Amino acid sequence: MAHSPESLVIRHTHRLPSPKGSAGEGAVAARQFDAALASVGFKLSAELLERLSGLSEAAVVHTARRTLRTVGEMVGDHVRHNAYFIDFPANVPDTEEFWTRCVAQALADGKARENLLAQLGRGVLDLLGLPAYGRYQHTYEDMLAAQDELIASAGDRVTVLHLGRDLDDELTHLYLALAGSTTPLGGDDLRDLGTLAERCAPGPQPAAIPVRENRAVVNAARLGVGADLLLDTVTDVLRLACALSDGDVTLQEPTRFRALSRPVRRALLAGLDAVVAANPAKLADVHAHREPFKRLGERLHPHEYPRWPHAADVFAVARGEKEARSFDSRVGQLLDASDVPGAAELLKSAPGKLFRALDLLLRSAADQEERDAVVAAAVRVAPDVSGRVVLAVREHLHNRARETDRPRVFVNRRGRAWATPDARAPLPAADRDRLIAALDAETRRRLPAPARLLLDPDVVDVALPLSGRATAAGLGVLPRGSVSAVDGGQLRFFVYWKEAERRTDYDLSALLLDADYSTDSWLSYTSLTAVGGEHSGDVTEAPDGASEFINLSLDRVRGTFVVPQVNIYAGEGFEEVEESFFGFMLRDAEQKGRPFEPRTVRMKSELRGVGRVALPLVFRRGADGRWHAKWLHLYLKGISSANGVEENQVSVSKLVRAVVEREQLTVGYLAGLMADDTTTVELWTGDPVPHDPVTYIGLERPEGLHPDSRIITLENLRDLIPD
CATH class of the missing domain: 3.40.50 (Rossmann fold)
Known part of the structure; x- marks a missing residue:
């Protein structure tokens, strides 16, 4: 979805670029604007309200139209959220009762009757073949007319919009913040960085761009304006080529390289040549991405440019025609020879790799003397390790200190997650504690000291955002592992999707687990009512967009955990549909209101993962009876079709336990x-x-x-x- 420059600023900063227009008497229009914002859970700051009040009415109205469109998208109110059951959450039937009703209606339908009788004669029933199943039986306007008005509550969400600087200043500031981020950005933020870089590449630049993916996006823009490229590894050039082909700059997914113009080919080859000429050892980096380099070589034609022989060496290594021993192979050889101190000494020249290998080195050490050498090497290089890696290793060591039988969880860069039993030997407590103390001291040294x-x-x-990939784009979204209080009598989940090219059926479900993570019950299209909750009904296609809801009265929920999930039953994946997002609302029972009320939305996040089952977060009831949410942002691989809560309950339970019982740095x-x-x-x-x-x-x-x-x-x- 394309975003205007103003909307980029609002979404990322909750600031409205300083409104422009002639002076006038805009106070009345500004108050009306503020009231319209309140209906979707936003308000103007006092400073912004004052600024708008001094503009003409026309200028205020122009600003209001653009802003309301943006905040509506932020909260999910830019689409129509209909519910299959018109009175939801009231009058939701039992599942068997509903299916029986659909069959009865089909038998009364002359066109459907013959086909249904043939199915029943074979002992089967295809719900999708029933005229009343899976498709809205009423209009959006009918649904609105059937619902009571929402009663305003002091507990409704209020997000304040603040007065920003001029648009150009805001865009430059946002560009510098994203480009210079010390942690990787999520997919949507990376795309926004690309948009900003095209505009801001000729202007001020961050002092450093430490994240390689960010550098690739910025380099693509710099190439377009003729600026010098920021390259210090051969992989930087590969990432840049991916960016120029609208591919994956994280190098996790294969990129189909486009035909490149001669000026671009020359720029990439010259960059490769300069990197290798300055440090021939960097040829070893090719091994990690041999296949992409081979495919890139077919596009760059290095043989046509003999003046850059070092660039040609890159592709010779990729094809196996030239030897370049990798750093990792040298480390592996030392470990194979049980030379742990030698491996630690070699890894000191690559501090980040040393930190990532600490657990393995400590487990591989033969005695205390070797473990002392590993700890000493880590302490020595700690000042040269990025803060993100220092904190990630600190968190890892903390969780290794807890001796439990909980599974080990793995999450890749795209949010795909899986859990396995943890078969690693424990780390010696004294060595682990020495490292934790050293990492705390190093982090403290780098932190500011405000008065x-x-x-x-x-x-x-709230968990520290050690990677933007651990947070989905949206409103009110917290990093993976964060814990937040849930205050409200009713918890309501929602999912919206709109198919792009083929029939797509997403199923919103909720798995209710007991304290030992065993299944208590679930809510889904196969179980429309369960203890404390109602499902809004199954919608099986979304050419014009579709929504499903689950409503839970928290004081009636029997289990300890509530795990909302979105299952792809049929059709397009989360990254294929035109649009898809998930969220939850909190309200009091007496508030009533429509199935979707924007001012009660506490979180709305985009669904952008490669799995077929989305797990946005889990809700947990504490010993005191209060509920909290722990944020997941995870995807299960699932199966190609017909994913459902009944089939994945074991894998979901195992994954939820692994994440819930892991403690994050906050x-x-x-x-x-x-x-x-x-x-x-x-x-x-x-x-x-x-x-x-x-x-x-x-x-x-x-x-x-x-x-x-x-x-x-x-x-x-x-x-x-x-x-």
Whole structure:
């Protein structure tokens, strides 16, 4: 979906670029704009309301139209959410009763009767062949007329839009933030970076672009404006070629390289030649991606450019015609010879690889002397390791300290997840604790030391975003592993999808698990009502878009865990459909309202994964009876068709247990490291507002803070990760 420059700023920063227009009396129109925003759970900050009030009415209306369209998309209100059962969540029938009703209607239908009787004679029943099944039996307008109005509640979500700078300044600031991110971006953010880079490549650039995928996207834009390329490995050139072919710059999926113009071919070959000429050892990097390099060579025709012989060497290595011993093979040879200290010494020249190999090295060491050598090597190179890797290894070591029989979970860059028994030998406690202390000290050294740090209590348990790929694009979405409170009597999930080319059937389901992760029950199209909940009904095609809902009264839920999931029963995948997203709402029972009420939406996230089963998050009831959500953003491979909650309950249960029982490093962990004699850390709920500059970390930007304050919210949470 293409986004305007203004919408990019609003979505990423919750700031409205400073509105333009002639001066006038726009106060009435501004208040009407604010009221319209309230209907979808947004409001204008006092400063922004004042700015709009000083513009002409026409300027305010023009700004309002563009902004309302953007925030509607953010919350999922840009489409019509119909429900199969017109009175949902009231009057939802039992599954057998509903199916019987559909059969009775088909028997009364002359066209359907003969086919149905033939099916029943064979002892089968195809629900999709029943005229009343799977297709809306009423219009969207009919559904609205049948529903009560929503009663406003103080607990409804309110997201504040703040006054931003000029549009060009906002776009430049956003570009610098995304391009210079110290953590990888998610797919949607990476696409937004590409859009911004095309506009901002000739202007100011970040001091460094540490993430290779970001560098590839920026290089594609720099190539277009004739700027120097940022290349220091042969893989940088491969990623750039993928970006130029609209392929996968993460190199996880194969890219079909396009025919490239001569100027582009010359630029890529010259870049390869310069990298290898400066350091011939970098030829060894080719081994990790031999096949893509071979296919790229077929497009670049290096034999036509003899002035760049080092570039030709790259493709000779890929084809196996030239030897270039890889760094990993040298490390592997030392480990095969049981020379752990030698492997640790070699890995010191690649600090990031050393950190990623710490667990293996410690388990491979023969005695305490060898383990001491590994720990000493790690401490020595720690200052040269990226902050993201330091924190990731710290989190890994913390979880290795817990001796349980929980499964080990793996998640790839596309969110595909699987769990297996953990067969690794335990790490010696003393060595693990020494490393944890060293990593804490290194992280503390890199963190800023603000005089006063204000911390929103709701952000304490938010997981550090060590990768943007662990967070889906959307509104109110927290990084994988984050824990957030669920306050409300009714929890309602929703999924929306619109097929692109062929019939597509997504099924929203919820698996209810007991405390031991065994199945209690589920809600799905095969179980329309269960303890505490109702399903809105099965919709089996979506040429014009379709929605499904699950409503749960939390005080009636019997189990300990509620696991919403979206199963692809038939048709297009999550990355093939025209649009698909998931979310949840919270409301009180007496609020009533339509199946979808934007101001009650607490989270809306895009569904963009390669699996056939999406697991956005899990809800858990604590010992005190209160509910919390833990964020997953995971996908199961599933099967090609007919995925359902009944079939995947075992694999879902195993995966949920692995994630729920894993402890993430959180914002609270970093705040604890910052607290010392020079930094005061306070849990702050908004009153009183300090007059002096502070550092504030919270879910949303508060009003009234000093303009020189440093403010960290969900939109720029990655800025917490030290370099």
